[in-house]
Amino acid sequence: MSSLEDLYREVILDHYRSPRNRGELPSPPARRVEGFNPLCGDEIVVYLEVRDDVLVDIKLTGHGCSISQSSSSLMSAAVKGKPVSQVREIIANFKQLMMGHEATLGSDEAPTTADLRAMGELAALQGVVKFPVRIKCATLAWNTLAQGLDESD
Amino acid sequence: MSSLEDLYREVILDHYRSPRNRGELPSPPARRVEGFNPLCGDEIVVYLEVRDDVLVDIKLTGHGCSISQSSSSLMSAAVKGKPVSQVREIIANFKQLMMGHEATLGSDEAPTTADLRAMGELAALQGVVKFPVRIKCATLAWNTLAQGLDESD
Amino acid sequence: MAPGEPVSSFDPRRVRADTPLLRRVINERPITYLDSAASSLPPRAVIEAMSRYYEMRHANVHRGVYQTANEATAIYEGAREAIARFINAPAGANEIVFTKNATEGFNLLAKSWGHKNLKAGDVVLVSEMEHHANIVPWFQLREVNGIEVRFIPVNDDFRLDLTDIESLMEGVKLVSLTAMSNVLGTINPIKDLAALAHRHGALIAVDAAQSVAHSPSDVTDLDVDFFIFSAHKMLGPTGLGVVWTREAILDQMPPFLGGGGMIADVRVDGYTPANGPSRFEAGTPPIAEAAGLGAAVLYLEGLGMANIVEHERNLTSDALSRLASEFDGRVRVIGPSDTHSRGGVISLDVEGVHPHDVAQVLDQFAVCVRPGHHCAKPLMRRFNLAATARASFGPYSLTRDTDVLIEALHHALTMFG
Amino acid sequence: MAPGEPVSSFDPRRVRADTPLLRRVINERPITYLDSAASSLPPRAVIEAMSRYYEMRHANVHRGVYQTANEATAIYEGAREAIARFINAPAGANEIVFTKNATEGFNLLAKSWGHKNLKAGDVVLVSEMEHHANIVPWFQLREVNGIEVRFIPVNDDFRLDLTDIESLMEGVKLVSLTAMSNVLGTINPIKDLAALAHRHGALIAVDAAQSVAHSPSDVTDLDVDFFIFSAHKMLGPTGLGVVWTREAILDQMPPFLGGGGMIADVRVDGYTPANGPSRFEAGTPPIAEAAGLGAAVLYLEGLGMANIVEHERNLTSDALSRLASEFDGRVRVIGPSDTHSRGGVISLDVEGVHPHDVAQVLDQFAVCVRPGHHCAKPLMRRFNLAATARASFGPYSLTRDTDVLIEALHHALTMFG
Ligand SMILES: Cc1ncc(COP(=O)(O)O)c(C=O)c1O
């Protein structure tokens, strides 16, 4: 059962059981963006408040599996209070991580140990790449956040 | 090659090369009926003139394979000048002959030698039943004639 | 052996031995296949019928004169006859149209029959427990024709709420209902509803996708008007669906897809459609698939549909009672809890564990269940669920499969508990 | 080995050995299969890919989480990628829609793209040499939308008459043409016609049903807009067709068939379609068939499309010259008489012998040719024929096949002479 525990690391189960930044923000001023995975019915709503190019607050509602829920919780913790440019970097790094599966098959873009360390708790989601159908669960919140940032540009 | 010669008996090739009752009849008084095999494009036009319940004249035009052409020629020879009731009987017998394939597989309706003798030249078409796709060729003219008789009722 | 009659020799272990996929080992465990509602596992006889077809007889059908073309045509038309017999079609093979799946069947129904016979304000009555295949084509027709699509509600006991059925029938021209829900397992009283529909001057179409492999099908006895299903849910291949309708209805239906095989004539200024089932079978049909379906029908007839019913009812009854007693209410069955008028489709709601995660954990035990909305989103909304984890039985299922399911569910609960 | 590049090791005898059906003996003679234009014969690798799929990996695709469901999905989506590579689709697998056959592909084109983008008076330009699959759907659209369907005439030399093409282009919104005639063997100048269509602001759709297995396909180089074909004519299985179109066009096409798999959401009051190819793939798709098609693409790539072209050109050239010299003009080829821009489809008009009878006599020699109108009745009318007897080559064909064809034709002429 090693690979199952690879997927469901303690950090993930913890964020699933006790999601961070759960709730809504008054919008406006916050932006409200919906994400949707038609295949499994997972839904997510991201509220983001950007002031002076800083993501000052983020909240999440919605429902989904442990992977999509913990990923959104981990995301909120990682991006909250960060400058938008840095948030975009974190999103890019995370997407890179999710492509690990293909990347390790012959490119030089596989995440290094240093990369992973830099990601902190997010690295716990690395196990997802071994379960390709679940990658969409993990990236749902991130795509929704990216969309929210784009809409504000 | 025995079965090929079963199909293309001399009588059939003869009627194919020199079709009987080829041509048209003025209509009216004659009835004009079209038959059509959408699968192979064969077309046939039957002109029939019924007076006092007798099929006094019949002519045929159209084009098709040797089986459909010879069958129509053989048919015209067999029915011309006969009372309509007898024509219907000949049609029924011929259809029976064409079902021989299924009939011999376990029913008691297979044509007997006596039946076949009664059919005269028409019996030459018996070989067709061994070639199920060609049965439609053989019956095209007959169905067209039957339709013509029905329409006159 | 007459179709539908029990034979004492029915043995699920023999069916199992006939089914190559059940020898598969996953994560060091033999596979526990509990996803027959999504697609069933074909026996060797079906797989070999198709291989043999390609190895020995493959040719395009119709119009061919040579030996293999005749054989291919005989196989294709033979499957039509086998299906006509299997569902007891009153006028035989002339009433059987082959499509690519049940979904295309419902599109044929809506876009050919519906488009011709329904006008603005006419009602098509479906139910809240329908599969999208029996909903979306009606919505599409509504956009074109302005028909009304009305839903029979589903009760809290997971059955059709027929209390107001007489008033629901107002203006209804077609009742279109599933014989068995692919989420709840509920079996609907089709024969009664057919009588009701006809009393109101409406026709009735049956979605038999779920029922066809799990109960005897007799369209004559049910007295219905359309009967639609897929080969891949009855031990047959992908790529083939079936629409049965009465000859008199079929004869009046306008063409749907256009192309070769469905015409009597084509000129540069127009075309004349063919008669009979061919009118609805444009292009090269699923020939090898028909070979597979023919073999599947023979196989099912050999098992005896009544035996399958009994076997699956026993499995379902055992599973329902163990699921109820083992988990202190932490595993809820979304569907009728007794085996009265219900089949072997068991949707689960596991406390604190999302269906996706349930299925993921079960996969580690080589247990195959399907998470999701099962193409029945209106039903999911009705019960306030985003998804369920669904286990479903086939003729090859054994109580042992339920054992493993329960073991794995315990693990999921512990893991996320 | 890059697709399309000749490899010195191409050997039709090896292809023959790979093709189980060619071991068939009929009337005490080995089969002479000359009907690849109707359907090609799959190699063992294709048949086994499907059997193996059913034995090891069969499950419904999408939404599944368990191992075999993932594998089935990977096979299905892998076939999409293989096809995208095979025809050099600029944006890859996202541009590939799977249908049940080429005919459904043309219906999708007419009923989704055409229904949305064409209005009364708009012209769809086809040709007199089209297959019914590329005619009837346009006639059907004409009934709904009042479009005009215009025909490019065919010359006495069996090629498109392009003299007046500029005036024919008046009002044309879509040019829809076969890359290779299934009756004449004529190969049309698609790349030039694509440039012409675009110059007139029209799109161009290509019927690649006949060309796809007999020449390299490069939609990027051809610069066309739609490319439609069937798996069963490229050594693949029945029950599967392909529509390629540019991503930007696909994204704007409304749904066609409705049901499961093609939706993003369904509520009791409406539905939202999915994005990408899935929008056009309602219901359980042809999964095993995709496994077969994937194997067929690999097999064809292994042979090298350029090798196939060369091999079939040699066979055709030899056959055409022998047919011209052997029969004192009693056997007429309905199609170009040289191998310039023509493929290995040879339609015959045999003096005094109806095509049905030709095919019947040939069957006694185990020679498989197809008699009939070949779903091209407007073309038949153009040349005043009811039917032809058509012989056609595949990568497994040998000069020996032509020997037997000629021997059998002599017999037919004698018999009916
Ligand atoms: C040129 C051409 N177009 C279209 C088709 C239709 O293909 P299918 O019957 O596989 O739909 C065919 C084959 O019959 C063909 O030869």
Ligand SMILES: Cc1ncc(COP(=O)(O)O)c(C=O)c1O
């Ligand atoms: C009740 C029901 N109806 C229709 C369908 C559609 O069948 P298919 O996907 O084979 O078209 C299914 C299967 O998914 C089903 O369960």
